[in-house]
Amino acid sequence: MKKLSIPVVPHVLGNKQFIKLWLSQLLTITGLNIVNFVLLLQLFNKTNSTLAASFLWIAYSIPILLVGPFASTVADIVNRKKLLVITTLLQSLTILLFLFTGDRYFLLYTILFVYSLISQFYLPSESATLPALVTKEELPEANGLFLLTKQAGMLIGFGSAGFLSKYLGFHPTLILCSILLAIACISVASLPKMSHQRRLDIETDLTQFFSKVLDGYRYIKNNKQILYPILLVAGGEIIMYIIAINIPALVKELLNIAVEDAALYIIIPALVGAMLGVYIFPKILRKQIRKILIIRTAILGLALCFLAIGVFLPLVPLEIRPFLLPIICFMTGISFVGVQIPSQTLMQEVTPPDMMGRLWGNLWFLMTIATIIPMFLSASITEVLGAHTFFALLGGIISMVYLMTLSKIHIDHLPKQ
Numbered sequence: 001m002k003k004l005s006i007p008v009v010p011h012v013l014g015n016k017q018f019i020k021l022w023l024s025q026l027l028t029i030t031g032l033n034i035v036n037f038v039l040l041l042q043l044f045n046k047t048n049s050t051l052a053a054s055f056l057w058i059a060y061s062i063p064i065l066l067v068g069p070f071a072s073t074v075a076d077i078v079n080r081k082k083l084l085v086i087t088t089l090l091q092s093l094t095i096l097l098f099l100f101t102g103d104r105y106f107l108l109y110t111i112l113f114v115y116s117l118i119s120q121f122y123l124p125s126e127s128a129t130l131p132a133l134v135t136k137e138e139l140p141e142a143n144g145l146f147l148l149t150k151q152a153g154m155l156i157g158f159g160s161a162g163f164l165s166k167y168l169g170f171h172p173t174l175i176l177c178s179i180l181l182a183i184a185c186i187s188v189a190s191l192p193k194m195s196h197q198r199r200l201d202i203e204t205d206l207t208q209f210f211s212k213v214l215d216g217y218r219y220i221k222n223n224k225q226i227l228y229p230i231l232l233v234a235g236g237e238i239i240m241y242i243i244a245i246n247i248p249a250l251v252k253e254l255l256n257i258a259v260e261d262a263a264l265y266i267i268i269p270a271l272v273g274a275m276l277g278v279y280i281f282p283k284i285l286r287k288q289i290r291k292i293l294i295i296r297t298a299i300l301g302l303a304l305c306f307l308a309i310g311v312f313l314p315l316v317p318l319e320i321r322p323f324l325l326p327i328i329c330f331m332t333g334i335s336f337v338g339v340q341i342p343s344q345t346l347m348q349e350v351t352p353p354d355m356m357g358r359l360w361g362n363l364w365f366l367m368t369i370a371t372i373i374p375m376f377l378s379a380s381i382t383e384v385l386g387a388h389t390f391f392a393l394l395g396g397i398i399s400m401v402y403l404m405t406l407s408k409i410h411i412d413h414l415p416k417q
Contacts, residue, residue, distance in 0.1 A: 011137070011138055011141065012134055012138040012141040012142045012145065013145075015133065015134055015138060017133040017134075017191060017192065018130075018133050018134050018138070018142055020187045020188060020190060020191055021084075021126065021129060021130060021133055021187075021188060021191065022142075022145060022146070022149065023183075023184070023187045024084065024088065024126070024184040024185075024187045024188045025126060025146060025149055025150075025153075026149050026152070026153055027180045027181065027183055027184040027187070028088065028091070028122065028126075028153075028180075028181060028184050029149065029150060029153030029154065029157065030153045030156050030157045030180060031091075031095070031157070031177040031178075031180040031181050031184075032119065032153075032157065033153060033154050033156070033157020033158050033161070034157045034158075034160060034161045034164065034173065034176075034177050035095060035098075035115075035174065035177050036056070036060070036157075036161075037157065037158050037161035037162070037244075038161045038164070038165050038170065038173050038174070038177075039056055039098070039108065039112065040053050040056055040244070040245070040247075040248065041161070041162065041165055041248060041259050041260055041262075042165070042170050043056065043105065043108070044248035044249070044259055045248075045259060046103065047105070049383060050245060050246055050248070050249045050378075050379040050382040050383050050387075051376070051379040051380060051382075051383045052105065053245050053248065053379070054245050054375050054376060054378075054379035055105075055109055056109070056112060056245075057241060057245060057371070057375055058109075058372065058375070059109040059110070059112045059113045059116070060112055060113070060115075060116040061116075061368050061371070061372065062113060062116075063113060063116040063117040063119075063120050064116070064120060064368045065368060065369065066117075067117065067120045067121075079193060080125050080128060080129045080132075081129075081188065081189075081191045081192065081193050083121060083122075083125045084122065084125055084126065084129065084188040084191070085185055085188055085189050087118050087119070087121050087122035087125065088122065088181055088182075088184045088185035088188060089181075089182070089185045090118045091115060091118050091119065091122070091181045092178045092179075092181035092182045092184075092185060093178070094111060094114055094115045094118060095115070095174055095177050095178040095181060096174070096175070096178050097111045097114075098111055098174050099171055099174055099175075129191070130142055130143070130146065133191070133192075154271075155271050155275075158263065158267050158271070159263050159267055159268050159271065160263070161173070161263065162259075162260040162261060162262055162263035162264070162267075163260070163263065164176065165260050166258065166260035166261070225346075226346075226347060229343040229344070229346040229347045230343075230347055232295065232339055232340075232343040233340060233343045233344055233347065234367050234370065235401075236336060236339055236340050236343075237367050238367060238370055238371045238374060239394070240336070241371055241375070242371070242374055242375055242378045245375060245378070245379060246378060246379070246382050246387050246390055246391075247259075247262050247266055247267070248262060249382050249386075249387040250262075250266070250309070250387040250388075250391070251265065251266065253386055253387045253388060254309075254313055254314065254321055254325065254387070254388065255318075255321055255322055255325065256318065257322075264326075265322060265325050265326050265329070266325065266326070266329050267329075268326075269326040269327070269329040269330040269333065270329040270330065270332055270333040270336075271333060272330060272333065273329070273330040273331060273332065273333025273334040273335075273336075273337075274333035274334070274336060274337045275333075276333070276334055277333060277334040277335075277336070277337030277338055277341070278337055278341070280334075281294065281337060281338055281341045281342070282341065285341070285342065285345065291342035291343075291345060291346055292342075292405070294338055294342045295338070295339055295342050295343060295405070296402065296405045296406070297338065298334075298335045298336075298337075298338025298339045298342075299335075299339055299398060299401055299402045299405060300399075300402050301331060301332075301334070301335030301338065302332065302335040302336065302339065302395075302398050303395050303396075303398040303399040303401075303402055304395070305328050305329075305331050305332040305335060305395075306332075306391045306392070306394045306395030306398060307391075307392060307395035307396070307399070308328050308395075309325070309328055309388065309391040309392075309395075310388045310389065310390070310391030310392025310393070310394070310395055311388075311392050311395070313325065313328075313388070314388045378390050378394075381393065
């Protein structure tokens with residue numbers, strides 16, 4: 001009998017063209033996350049203002065609203081290889097401009113705006129290039145590796161930013177990130193040429209984009225089963241961005257340590273908890289436990305974690321807090337994933353295939369808009385009343401959401417699964 005050979009690695013890893021694009025993705029995502037968090041730490045250290053730090057998000061978000069609706073069209077009308085090379089090269093050079101900002105904060109925001117603007121053209125070009133480099137059989141593996149790399153890049157970027165800033169310094173860290181993007185540029189420079197497919201029609205593309213957004217809105221409005229899962233997914237993402245802006249103030253206020261050490265006490269424990277959640281919750285879902293029960297329990301866990309940070313930790317002696325905060329953040333990571341995975345699964349189960357792209361593809365656009373006001377509000381609360389007050393209020397709001405999930409009127413709108 002012929003012995004079957006079982007591959008231990010995905011077949012797509014034997015595709016050299018895919019490896020080039022994959023390497024570019026890893027370096028780009030890692031560099032972006034390091035830059036964003038290092039800028040946040042630097043700005044907070046100089047201004048001691050969460051409100052000033054929140055403007056980083058605004059500066060990064062505006063290009064998403066301005067060019068996001070038709071940026072993907074550009075990937076269809078130009079040579080994608082050239083677009084990847086140009087955007088990664090410009091990103092590498094733009095990072096170096098941060099070296100000359102000094103205390104000119106408006107200049108820093110402007111450069112971040114330009115960096116984000118360039119990124120909006122890289123991301124859809126990368127996504128459009130992937131199917132052209134792999135076979136139909138390799139595409140699922142390639143997509144899975146890209147998703148894994150996105151999470152790994154965030155882990156490496158946020159987890160290492162504080163250490164790099166502390167031990168290398170602000171300027172050397174930025175130079176390192178610029179080098180990472182330069183390597184990404186070299187990596188995609190050897191990809192095969194991919195020519196344009198159609199002409200640019202901005203009016204038509206914008207009309208089609210917003211038409212799809214409206215179609216998704218109408219579908220959500222008329223189908224309550226999708227409304228609550230999508231609110232939970234979007235709400236979780238919004239909370240994650242808001243918390244990121246408030247991390248430096250929280251570390252300084254509760255632990256009285258350098259904000260560069262935030263990764264050790266908050267980010268890494270939370271990400272480890274999230275990774276554990278990614279492992280355990282799919283197993284729990286396969287046991288046919290109702291998703292609403294998992295979601296409800298995870299929401300309660302989030303509420304208790306935030307209340308512990310905002311109400312309990314300030315009452316604990318300072319020397320004990322560094323041991324308790326990582327544990328709470330670890331549980332927060334698990335709880336966050338406990339809400340997101342079942343909610344996303346519900347969305348996928350109750351959404352028709354022809355509507356899936358419209359909901360998922362445009363969700364980021366709506367979340368960007370929805371984040372702006374809460375971002376300013378949370379920063380203002382932290383600025384005036386302290387980070388612990390913000391987390392206490394956040395815990396109270398999530399507690400109210402938990403009580404809403406106990407209401408039969410809301411449970412009836414969710415699938416009996």
